[in-house]
Amino acid sequence: MRVELDEPKCVASGQCVMAAPEVFDQRDEDGIAFVLDEKPPADLLEDVREAVAICPAAAIRLVDQ
Structure with missing residues (x-):
């Protein structure tokens, strides 16, 4: 499995x-x-x-390889 994160969709909630x-992890400057x-x-x-x-922006997904 591969983890994909759509950074533009991220709302920086930190739940992940x-x-x-x-x-x-989250970037210090903007929390993304x-x-x-x-x-x-x-x-x-x-x-x-x-x-x-639990991602509120549905920005994360698991992809079968």
Whole structure:
């Protein structure tokens, strides 16, 4: 699985960072999220799925490869 984040859609809520801090972080200057690990290990996928579910802007998705 690959994590994709549509940065222009991001509203800087930080929900993804709280759900999966090993996979997401936020820029200091504007709070927009970015992906730290596009291909996280299997043990983090549940956290990433939670981040996808709670993102208020629907800016995150998991893609099968």
